[in-house]
Amino acid sequence: MELFTLSDVHYEIMREIGNIGCGHAVSALSKMLNKKVGMKVPQVKLLEFGNVAGFVGGPENTIISIFIGISGEINGMILFLTEQPSARVLVNMVFGTPKNTELSFSEMELSAIQEIGNIMCSSYLSSFASLISKSISQSVPDMSIDMAGAILSVPAIEFGKIAEHVLFIESVFSTETDNVSGYFVLVPDLPSFKKIMSALGVD
C-alpha cells in the first residue's frame, strides 16, 4: 500500500479513528475539568516534510508537546500538542489559580500538563485499541516545549525512512468559554497502517 494510492475509504476510516479517539480524550478532559469541551471534525493530512508545522502556527512557533510511543501489535506514536496560553488555562483550572497569565511554568505545573496530556492520549489509545481489537502498549510520556517544526520532525523522520510524505490524523478540540485548544496527532508506521486497515475490513 503506497501513501499516494489511499482511497476515500481509507481517509474516511482514518477520520473515524481520529473522531473516536479524540472523542474519548475530550470526554476524559471534560470530566477532569467539569467543563464542556467540543471538537472539530478530524482531518487526515498527507504533508510534505517542509510543511508539517503549518497547522500549529508555523515552524518557529513554540508549542508544548507530549509524546507517547506505541508498540505491540501496532507501532508508531501519538503526540498531544497545545500552545502555551492554552496550557496556562488548563493549569489554572486544575490548580484553581484563574488570574495567572504567566507563559512559563513551574515544575509542578509542567508535571500537571504532562499528566493531562498523558490521560488524554491514553483515552485516545485505549478507544483506538478496542476499535481495531488489537493490544497496544504505550511508553511513559515525555514532554518537550520547543519549536513546532522540530517537534513535528519526529514523526516526519519516522516516515522519512519509507516515504517522502508524512501521514497525520489530526484532531482538534476546544472548550467553549476558556479558549483552550489542542491537537492530537496519531502517527502509525506503514506496516501498522496496513494492519489497522485490514482489522477494519479494508485492503
Added chain:
Amino acid sequence: MPKKHRLKRVFGAEERQHQTELLYNLTYAQSRRIGAVTVKITVEIADFKVTKDSDSVITTLNLGSCVGIALYDPNRKIAGLAHIMLPDSTNALDNSNPAKFADSALALMLQEMTKLGANKAALQAKIAGGAQMFFSPAGPASRIGQRNADTTSRLLRLYGIPILGQDVGLNYARTVELYSKDGSVVIKTAGRADKAI
C-alpha cells in the same frame, strides 16, 4: 531630512536592503556594489543549498533530531548547508531524495560546491542538531538524533574534512545560520542565548 543624516542610521542586515532601496531607488546590482545587501537563503528539511556569494547567510530552521551540516571553503568563500533527517540512504525504503540522508546529501553537496569552485582539501565543517526531542526507551524515535550526529562526524572524517565546531545532542531544537563571508555559524534556540560556533 537630508540624506546624509539618514545614512548614519545603523540598520540591521535585513532592514538594510529594504531601506537602501527605499531611500535611493537603487537597483539590486547597485545596492550590491555598495555592500548593502545580504542575501538570505533558506534550507528546508531534507534539502541543501550552496552559494559562492560571499555576502549571504544560509539558514535552516528547527533542527531537532535532524543535523545541519555547514561546509565552508575559506579561500574561495564558498558555503553550503544541508539539513539531513536520517543517517543512511542504503537501508532506506525510499531514497529518492538524496538530501534526506547524511551520506548521500554530503556527497551531493560536496559535488555542488566543487562545481562552484571550492577546493575539497580546504573545506571546513561545523555541525549542529542531533537532539533527542523525546525520551523514548525503545521504538521509532529512540536515538535517531545521536545516530545522525555520529554518522555525520564519521563521514566528515572519512572525507578528511575537519570539524571546527559542533553543537549537538541534548534535547532541544536549533536554528542554524551560516555566514558565507567568514564561515561563522550562529545557533539560535527557543529560550536560550544565541551561540556562535
